[in-house]
Amino acid sequence: MSSLETLKAREAEVVDEFEFFDEWMDRYEHIIAQGKSLPAADAAIKTDDNIIRGCQSKVWITAEKRDGLVYFTADSDAIITRGLVALLLRVCNGLEPEVLAKADFGFLQEIGLTEHLSPTRANGLQSMMKQIRLYGVAFQAVN
Amino acid sequence: MLYGRTEWLEKLPPYQGGGEMISTVTMAQSTYAGLPFKFEAGTPNIEAVVGWGAALDWMNSVGMDALMAHEADLMTYGTERLTAIDGLVLFGTAPEKSAVLSFGFADLHPYDLGTLLDQQGIAVRTGQQPCAPASPRIRRVKTSTAWPTGWNAPCACFANSMKFRTRL
Numbered sequence: 181m182s183s184l185e186t187l188k189a190r191e192a193e194v195v196d197e198f199e200f201f202d203e204w205m206d207r208y209e210h211i212i213a214q215g216k217s218l219p220a221a222d223a224a225i226k227t228d229d230n231i232i233r234g235c236q237s238k239v240w241i242t243a244e245k246r247d248g249l250v251y252f253t254a255d256s257d258a259i260i261t262r263g264l265v266a267l268l269l270r271v272c273n274g275l276e277p278e279v280l281a282k283a284d285f286g287f288l289q290e291i292g293l294t295e296h297l298s299p300t301r302a303n304g305l306q307s308m309m310k311q312i313r314l315y316g317v318a319f320q321a322v323n
Numbered sequence: 324m325l326y327g328r329t330e331w332l333e334k335l336p337p338y339q340g341g342g343e344m345i346s347t348v349t350m351a352q353s354t355y356a357g358l359p360f361k362f363e364a365g366t367p368n369i370e371a372v373v374g375w376g377a378a379l380d381w382m383n384s385v386g387m388d389a390l391m392a393h394e395a396d397l398m399t400y401g402t403e404r405l406t407a408i409d410g411l412v413l414f415g416t417a418p419e420k421s422a423v424l425s426f427g428f429a430d431l432h433p434y435d436l437g438t439l440l441d442q443q444g445i446a447v448r449t450g451q452q453p454c455a456p457a458s459p460r461i462r463r464v465k466t467s468t469a470w471p472t473g474w475n476a477p478c479a480c481f482a483n484s485m486k487f488r489t490r491l
Contacts, residue, residue: 205442212435237434258432298438 183249183276190271191287198291207291208260214270215263221255232311235304237261243315249274250319252312264293264305272312280316285309332358339364394422 181189201207221240230240237258243250252269256262271287272280288294288309294302327335337344337355341364346354355361382390401424405411414425427433437449 205439208439208442237432258434260435260438261432298441301434301438 183279187271187275187279187283191285191290194267194271195287195290204296211263211267212259213263214266215256215259215261218255218262218266218269221253225253226255232304232307234307235261236300237304239265239304239308241265241308241311241315243312243319245277245319245322248276250277250280250315252315261301261304264301265308268308268312277316277319281313281320283309283313283316329358332362337361337364341365398422398424 197210198207201210225242226238226240230242232239232241235256237256239254239256239261241252241254243252245251251273254265254269256265267288268285271285272283288305294305297305339362343360344356344362344364346356402413405424405426406413410428410430412427412429414427415423428436433449437447440447
């Protein structure tokens with residue numbers, strides 16, 4: 181499976197999961213569960229350089245390239261945001277930088293998250309997606 | 324309230340244009356109206372003033388004593404209900420405090436709390452305390468009983484009981 185196919189398959193899997201819930205409160209519980217399952221990141225990544233601007237709560241994202249694929253480490257001090265980060269990492273980890281650079285993360289719109297979140301949270305989510313794309317762009321240039 | 328001395332305000336150029344702030348306009352130059360009109364560009368906040376007048380009329384018709392009693396009743400009720408919640412920390416418990424309840428939980432981010440309350444139809448303000456610059460000072464006097472140590476929290480949820488006009 182190509183990186184792009186993997187991304188699409190993972191996105192579809194998340195959409196399926198969310199379709200199971202009718203109520204937003206249940207969707208939030210699912211997001212929180214995702215956040216709890218995200219391994220706590222090492223304190224060393226929690227630097228000002230790794231902080232995502234435009235997020236109300238603190239979000240740190242860093243990435244490294246191994247064998248041509250990009251792996252992210254991220255954390256947040258708020259659990260819902262942590263859940264959103266976990267969702268993004270679930271679909272993004274271990275993909276080729278070329279695919280990440282162009283990822284539109286349409287699944288977030290499909291599950292209604294971009295519309296449902298408060299404007300400040302939605303902005304924060306946009307900033308996280310942008311940062312992931314930027315890592316994709318940057319790692320295309322690095323071997 | 325912001326005020327300025329006439330001599331300085333006369334020297335200060337307008338920072339916004341439009342409406343009654345102008346005196347004459349030609350292609351070559353403009354002259355501005357005198358104080359305070361020079362700084363009152365655009366349409367004044369008319370509806371807010373009218374609305375405020377109506378609010379004052381309503382408050383007078385109900386009576387300030389009745390309003391105070393109602394607010395005090397809501398505060399007591401709100402405080403009782405909130406403090407009954409396990410793990411909830413109430414910030415600010417001075418006896419004469421106004422009708423604002425700030426609260427948080429040790430292991431819960433206020434933005435998370437705000438979002439989850441919102442899902443249940445409860446509106447609270449979340450985020451940094453408006454008095455954030457005062458927080459370091461408050462921290463230094465945290466042993467004082469008037470200021471609970473909870474003020475060390477970077478942010479909290481606020482519920483203004485005036486906005487909840489009735490008991491839940």
